[in-house]
Amino acid sequence: xxxxxxxxxxxxxxxxxxxxxxxxxxxxxxxxxxxxxxxxxxxxxxxxxxxxxxxxxxxxxxxxxxxxxxxxxxxxxxxxxxxxxxxxxxxxxxxxxxxxxxxxxxxxxxxxxxxxxxxxxxxxxxxxxxxxxxxxxxxxxxxxxxxxxxxxxxxxxxxxxxxxxxxxxxxxxxxxxxxxxxxxxxxxxxxxxxxxxxxxxxxxxxxxxxxxxxxxxxxxxxxxxxxxxxxxxxxxxxxxxxxxxxxxxxxxxxxxxxxxxxxxxxxxxxxxxxxxxxxxxxxxxxxxxxxxxxxxxxxxxxxxxxxxxxxxxxxxxxxxxxxxxxxxxxxxxxxxxxxxxxxxxxxxxxxxxxxxxxxxxxxxxxxxxxxxxxxxxxxxxxxxxxxxxxxxxxxxxxxxxxxxxxxxxxxxxxxxxxxxxxxxxxxxxxxxxxxxxxxxxxxxxxxxxxxxxxxxxxxxxxxxxxxxxxxxxxxxxxxxxxxxxxxxxxxxxxxxxxxxxxxxxxxxxxxxxxxxxxxxxx
Amino acid sequence: xxxxxxxxxxxxxxxxxxxxxxxxxxxxxxxxxxxxxxxxxxxxxxxxxxxxxxxxxxxxxxxxxxxxxxxxxxxxxxxxxxxxxxxxxxxxxxxxxxxxxxxxxxxxxxxxxxxxxxxxxxxxxxxxxxxxxxxxxxxxxxxxxxxxxxxxxxxxxxxxxxxxxxxxxxxxxxxxxxxxxxxxxxxxxxxxxxxxxxxxxxxxxxxxxxxxxxxxxxxxxxxxxxxxxxxxxxxxxxxxxxxxxxxxxxxxxxxxxxxxxxxxxxxxxxxxxxxxxxxxxxxxxxxxxxxxxxxxxxxxxxxxxxxxxx
Numbered sequence: 001x002x003x004x005x006x007x008x009x010x011x012x013x014x015x016x017x018x019x020x021x022x023x024x025x026x027x028x029x030x031x032x033x034x035x036x037x038x039x040x041x042x043x044x045x046x047x048x049x050x051x052x053x054x055x056x057x058x059x060x061x062x063x064x065x066x067x068x069x070x071x072x073x074x075x076x077x078x079x080x081x082x083x084x085x086x087x088x089x090x091x092x093x094x095x096x097x098x099x100x101x102x103x104x105x106x107x108x109x110x111x112x113x114x115x116x117x118x119x120x121x122x123x124x125x126x127x128x129x130x131x132x133x134x135x136x137x138x139x140x141x142x143x144x145x146x147x148x149x150x151x152x153x154x155x156x157x158x159x160x161x162x163x164x165x166x167x168x169x170x171x172x173x174x175x176x177x178x179x180x181x182x183x184x185x186x187x188x189x190x191x192x193x194x195x196x197x198x199x200x201x202x203x204x205x206x207x208x209x210x211x212x213x214x215x216x217x218x219x220x221x222x223x224x225x226x227x228x229x230x231x232x233x234x235x236x237x238x239x240x241x242x243x244x245x246x247x248x249x250x251x252x253x254x255x256x257x258x259x260x261x262x263x264x265x266x267x268x269x270x271x272x273x274x275x276x277x278x279x280x281x282x283x284x285x286x287x288x289x290x291x292x293x294x295x296x297x298x299x300x301x302x303x304x305x306x307x308x309x310x311x312x313x314x315x316x317x318x319x320x321x322x323x324x325x326x327x328x329x330x331x332x333x334x335x336x337x338x339x340x341x342x343x344x345x346x347x348x349x350x351x352x353x354x355x356x357x358x359x360x361x362x363x364x365x366x367x368x369x370x371x372x373x374x375x376x377x378x379x380x381x382x383x384x385x386x387x388x389x390x391x392x393x394x395x396x397x398x399x400x401x402x403x404x405x406x407x408x409x410x411x412x413x414x415x416x417x418x419x420x421x422x423x424x425x426x427x428x429x430x431x432x433x434x435x436x437x438x439x440x441x442x443x444x445x446x447x448x449x450x451x452x453x454x455x456x457x458x459x460x461x462x463x464x465x466x467x468x469x470x471x472x473x474x475x476x477x478x479x480x481x482x483x484x485x486x487x488x489x490x491x492x493x494x495x496x497x498x499x500x501x502x503x504x505x506x507x508x509x510x511x512x513x514x515x516x517x518x519x520x521x522x
Numbered sequence: 523x524x525x526x527x528x529x530x531x532x533x534x535x536x537x538x539x540x541x542x543x544x545x546x547x548x549x550x551x552x553x554x555x556x557x558x559x560x561x562x563x564x565x566x567x568x569x570x571x572x573x574x575x576x577x578x579x580x581x582x583x584x585x586x587x588x589x590x591x592x593x594x595x596x597x598x599x600x601x602x603x604x605x606x607x608x609x610x611x612x613x614x615x616x617x618x619x620x621x622x623x624x625x626x627x628x629x630x631x632x633x634x635x636x637x638x639x640x641x642x643x644x645x646x647x648x649x650x651x652x653x654x655x656x657x658x659x660x661x662x663x664x665x666x667x668x669x670x671x672x673x674x675x676x677x678x679x680x681x682x683x684x685x686x687x688x689x690x691x692x693x694x695x696x697x698x699x700x701x702x703x704x705x706x707x708x709x710x711x712x713x714x715x716x717x718x719x720x721x722x723x724x725x726x727x728x729x730x731x732x733x734x735x736x737x738x739x740x741x742x743x744x745x746x747x748x749x750x751x752x753x754x755x756x757x758x759x760x761x762x763x764x765x766x767x768x769x770x771x772x773x774x775x776x777x778x779x780x781x782x783x784x785x786x787x788x789x790x791x792x793x794x795x796x797x798x799x800x801x802x803x804x805x806x807x808x809x810x811x812x813x814x815x816x817x818x819x820x821x822x823x824x825x826x827x828x829x830x831x832x
Contacts, residue, residue, distance in 0.1 A: 371777060
């Protein structure tokens with residue numbers, strides 16, 4: 001190839017690399033907010049501090065929850081219609097309605113037919129099987145993940161993190177990244193609870209040993225010692241199984257302070273449907289206790305003195321102001337369609353991140369300085385070529401990572417350091433070949449040609465196999481290891497370019513243009 | 523400047539030491555395997571076994587025994603405490619078992635502060651890592667998969683570019699390297715974590731790099747010197763590439779050493795695995811891959827050649 005053309009190509013790549021590496025340089029200058037700069041290398045959470053959470057939405061619970069709710073609705077309806085049935089049982093992906101012997105009900109007509117939208121029906125004597133339609137369970141699972149994403153996004157917004165990220169991963173995982181998070185416990189408090197709010201009537205005449213298992217259920221109120229954070233006691237309540245109302249009608253929630261005892265409580269206001277329903281249920285149950293249940297734990301169970309028509313309710317308990325605030329946020333954001341489980345947490349403090357960046361940069365500087373000095377010392381002018389190619393190489397890695405907005409992790413930095421040690425290999429292979437050829441032919445011009453030519457195949461074979469190893473690492477998905485695999489792969493490809501094209505250009509430019517070439521500085 | 527200067531055709535008889543090399547490799551691998559058996563398997567890091575690690579920095583040197591007592595008094599007997607990194611940093615790593623009452627709990631940092639702050643009012647919780655049991659198992663599978671994928675691709679590539687004999691020899695050398703590094707982790711009672719797997723795969727790539735450079739030269743020399751025996755060709759090829767092998771190992775060792783010494787405690791084990799791996803990988807491409815290729819060529823000579831009588 002024409003040397004001018006080659007030179008121009010290299011210059012274009014060099015300017016491109018400088019152009020795309022610049023945003024990364026600018027973004028991390030003191031006094032600059034990195035977020036205002038586009039096309040930069042992002043620092044991983046292990047380098048800038050923050051929290052990485054991988055949570056699993058227990059989607060099968062969402063299916064069970066839908067079945068549970070449908071069973072209750074159906075029972076309610078059958079009671080209202082005064083149908084003689086024994087019970088509605090819940091099975092895997094299906095409900096079983098058991099009628100009193102000989103009694104019948106036709107679910108295909110109103111008001112029951114709405115149940116058949118989601119279910120296939122099959123009647124055998126007194127038993128009616130309602131099975132979720134095919135694909136319906138999968139739909140519920142998928143919906144529960146997207147719903148959870150929405151709810152979690154709302155909750156996380158209240159943390160005030162400037163660039164939170166929530167991503168669905170695989171079937172039922174959500175990866176949450178909270179750069180710069182300071183209060184780790186608070187984040188878990190907000191993300192963790194399912195926040196299902198239920199209103200149920202207390203049966204004061206029954207005890208946990210004498211209640212009716214068919215129509216009643218026992219739930220507990222937990223009393224915690226605020227100083228030692230230990231559970232002091234669990235107070236049981238016998239509740240009507242029927243859930244009168246849930247938190248889905250909440251329009252707003254606020255923290256208020258009770259003027260009598262200076263304790264915080266959460267004031268709820270319902271939307272119009274909720275207000276109507278709340279008025280109805282309170283009117284019907286005046287004089288009884290209504291338990292406010294959050295995630296199956298009784299918060300409080302005040303007596304209903306009169307019908308509450310204003311669409312307002314309050315949850316009092318032994319809250320601290322902060323706990324009340326958390327409760328307010330989760331109630332406003334709505335409940336999660338299924339419980340979640342934290343699969344993986346990686347939280348790094350900002351100061352540790354800074355230390356890691358410092359240590360990574362230091363080992364990068366010192367490692368490359370030693371390599372550069374050695375190359376120049378050992379290969380003289382050719383070593384200078386290699387050193388220039390190596391610096392070009394690092395520039396290329398940074399610009400490529402910047403263009404793709406890639407994330408640099410601590411192992412990623414190690415990958416760059418390692419690339420520098422290994423990238424000189426291509427140059428070493430070439431230079432050793434040229435030395436051999438000079439010894440053999442004593443013709444420097446031919447030695448350059450032969451040296452590059454013969455080394456090329458070896459360089460290709462050797463680098464391709466290292467790339468394989470890096471590719472095998474990529475299947476770890478996200479996380480620090482992927483960062484390492486990415487920088488290693490980019491580094492290997494960049495090093496082949498710089499050694500084969502850039503170093504070659506230096507040789508051509510310095511030596512091959514000479515009409516009389518007697519010796520090489522190598 | 524040159525430190526190795528050979529006349530054309532001159533070589534060192536590397537293969538003369540192949541028995542000694544086999545003994546050394548055998549001892550290294552057996553020691554590692556024996557240690558793994560004696561320890562009832564590898565000492566997995568939390569990536570693989572699940573659990574919680576908390577890195578805490580104190581303002582004064584922490585007294586581990588005293589801290590252990592604090593935890594025991596608070597009903598936490600199963601914690602593992604060790605100093606982390608440089609003693610001057612006053613850091614500890616606290617390990618909680620997978621079903622610890624704290625774990626991913628929302629009270630983890632406040633509970634720890636409650637336990638530790640009376641004695642160490644100025645502590646900093648620098649890092650929390652929790653891996654659930656499912657993730658641990660998934661990562662184990664991923665790690666095994668990654669290693670198998672890497673080895674499979676390598677075998678395929680070398681078989682296409684060279685011969686199956688070279689492919690198999692390269693794989694033997696790689697397995698040798700992996701076994702030695704893993705064994706070293708067991709002997710030194712270091713934790714086998716996800717980053718160590720990453721280091722292992724890098725070592726695989728690196729060692730292969732070395733092996734391929736030698737094999738490439740062997741292939742070239744076989745065409746050039748048709749009368750030389752296979753073993754002579756190998757010796758010559760190793761000799762001719764020796765400068766390159768030593769220089770590249772040298773530069774790689776420089777950078778790995780700088781990672782090991784300056785890169786910080788978090789990647790210390792990663793750098794250590796690379797350090798051992800680069801050394802062993804350089805050795806294996808000379809003393810494992812080539813001798814195995816000789817043995818394989820003797821056992822199953824390529825069609826159309828006469829087995830060498832050496």
